[in-house]
Amino acid sequence: MKKRSLNPEQAAECEALKNIFKARAKSAGVTQTDIADSLNVTQAAISHYLNGVNPLNARVAAVFAKFLGIPVRSFSHRLADEIEATTEAARLGLRGLDDGENFKLVELPQMVYRYPVISWVSAGNWAEAVQPYPDGHSDRYEISDYNSKGPAFWLEVKGDSMTAPSGTSVPEGMMVLVDTEAEVAPGKLVIAKLGSGEATFKKLVEDGGNRYLKPLNPAYKMIECNEDCRIIGVAVRMAAKL
Known part of the structure; x- marks a missing residue:
């Protein structure tokens, strides 16, 4: 049986995703095989999605977005709306519908994002x-x-x-995820660059109008965060390395 051609909207979605994939795949360290393995399909199937042979669906779109670190809406408003509507319905506690209804909730993959692991030297040079x-x-x-x-x-x-x-403790060997545009405020755990060019991980505190970098280990002294101190980003997640 001959496959039905994609409609203009579906074709435009595939084309937009293909362009994004070309632009971001290398820097994100993603291959078509990575996405195929996640979806449990062949690499040829992934190529068909990118080349407009097969239309995208919500699950495929979510997995592409996960690996590329982009919102689904960047290449498909239709599928983004579908995912958001389904997620909202699940949030409100809706369950399966009667057989007479023309749609039902589907389970969507959890959105996850890929971020590079960099050295402390690279972190110190981040601002430049x-x-x-x-x-x-x-x-x-x-x-x-x-x-x-x-x-x-x-x-x-x-x-x-x-x-x-x-209380809160971040021992040696723990991995911390640093968002370079998260809100910086006293009480947050931050990565800061000191005047020496060294990057350091401390808690940002404020006292008497001055800001300091405070270690969680009381055996270490606080460091004043003066004009030579630049906040690179805020630690937003922590994960153990096994």
Whole structure:
């Protein structure tokens, strides 16, 4: 049986996704095979979606968006609306409908995002970077459910200055996800660049109108965050490395 041709909207969605994939796949470290494995289909099937042979659906669109770190709406308003409507219905507690209804809820994949793991040297140079993820910037990526407000990256915690005897503690070896455009405010855990060019991970506090970088480990001293101190980003997620 001959396949039905895509309508203009479906064809435009495939074309838009193909252009985004070409522009972002290399820097995101994503291949068609990665997406095929996630969807449990062949690489040829992924090629068919990108080349407009088969129309995109909500599940396929969500997986592409997850791997490329983009919103579905960037290539398909139709599927973005479908996903949002289904998610909202699930949030309101709706369940399966009677057989007489012409639609039903479907389970959608959880949205996750891929971010590069970078070195502390790269983190310290972040403010001077010409582009967020230059070629060769990282050969390792980790995922998170956090949808960053700006370019984001993972860092592996060094030392024990953020290891606390009680309460919040971020021991050595823990991975922290840093959002470079998250709101900076006292009480947040931040990555800061000091005048020496060194990057450091501390809690931002304010006292008497002055800002300080406070270790969670009381054995370490606070550092004044003066004019030579630049906040690179805010730690928004933490993950253990096993």
